[in-house]
Amino acid sequence: MRGWKDYLPPILLVLILLFIWEVGARFVSMPFILPAPTGIALRLWELKGSLFLEHLPATMLIVIIGLAISIILGVGLAVWMHSSKGIERALYPLIIASQTIPTIALxxxxxxxxxxxxxxxxxxxxLITFFPIAVNTFDGLRSSSKELRELMLTMGARKKDLFLKLDVPSALPFFYSGLKVAFPLSVIGAAIGEWLGAQAGLGYFSRRMMTQFDGAGVFAPIVILSLLGIVLFLLVVMFEKRSFKWRK
Structure with missing residues (x-):
């Protein structure tokens, strides 16, 4: 019951916003520009076969491959920078610079x-998702306790022991924080790529509906993209809770 009470305020706020949207859309009466939520839901039901069987799997494949490579690349760069000050000085500015160029331009x-x-x-x-993973993991590796490091060195710990038993556990909360940012962003990255050029995918479908002046059709895949981002975020939260059962 306490869990439901925690979620009640955001649910009520969403319902209020949807009601205002519905009333405003009916007042404007221009569905090709501002479709009503009920119209979007109806269009989503009409297009469910094409969206869920053809375009959603295409977008999911991009998200999964992109996130897998981003995790490997981000964690690898973070560990590499943590291992050497020279590598950090060489790579860190380049990682920051990679985010200064608008992705839509690249x-x-x-x-x-x-x-x-x-x-x-x-x-x-x-390009969108590796940055939060790399930076958060790197900050986590640097956050390990100096007192514990000195204690472990006093007890004869090797460099490998310091990394696996001190640095990695310290970096895990930061790593999950990076994933919480990267997973929803992966949906945005996939949609941007599909919007500019694709043969299938939710972003491609939204763009195709725009050329047909189908306002509800444009919003229908956007709703699915939003729900996909929420599901991915909750997936990270679930794994985080299982990894840190000791933490309240």
Whole structure:
């Protein structure tokens, strides 16, 4: 009961906003620009076969591949920078610089390089998601207790022991924080890539509906993308809770 009470305020706020949206859309009466939530839900039901059987799997494949590569790349860079000050000085500014260029400006270049294949969308997803993973993991590795490090060195710990038994446990909460940011962003990256050039996917479908002036059709895949981002976030929260059962 206490869990439901915690979720009651945001649920009520969402319902109020949807009601205001519904009334406003009916007042404006321009469904090709501002469709009502009920109209979007009806259009989503009409398009469910195409959206869920064809376009959602295409987007999910991009998200899964992009996140897998981002986790490997982000954690690898974080560990590499943590192992050497020289590597940190060389790589950290480049990692920061990679986020200063708008992704929407680089996406057409990736399409030129990789064509309309899945990899142009995967690269966009990686560019958006690897940064929070790398930076948060690196900060976590640096946050380990100096007192515990000195104690372990006094007791004869090797560099491997310090990394596995002190640095990695200290970095895990930061790593999960990075994942909480990266997982929802992966959906945005996949949608941006599909929007600019694809043959399937929720972003591609939304763009196609826009060319047909189908306002509800544009919003229908956006609803699925939003729900997908929420599900991915909750998935990270679930794994985090299982990894830190000792933490209240």
């Amino acid at each position: 996406a057409p270049i990736f399409v030129l390089w990789f064509g309309y294949s899945i990899w142009s969308k995967v690269v966009v997803t990686i």
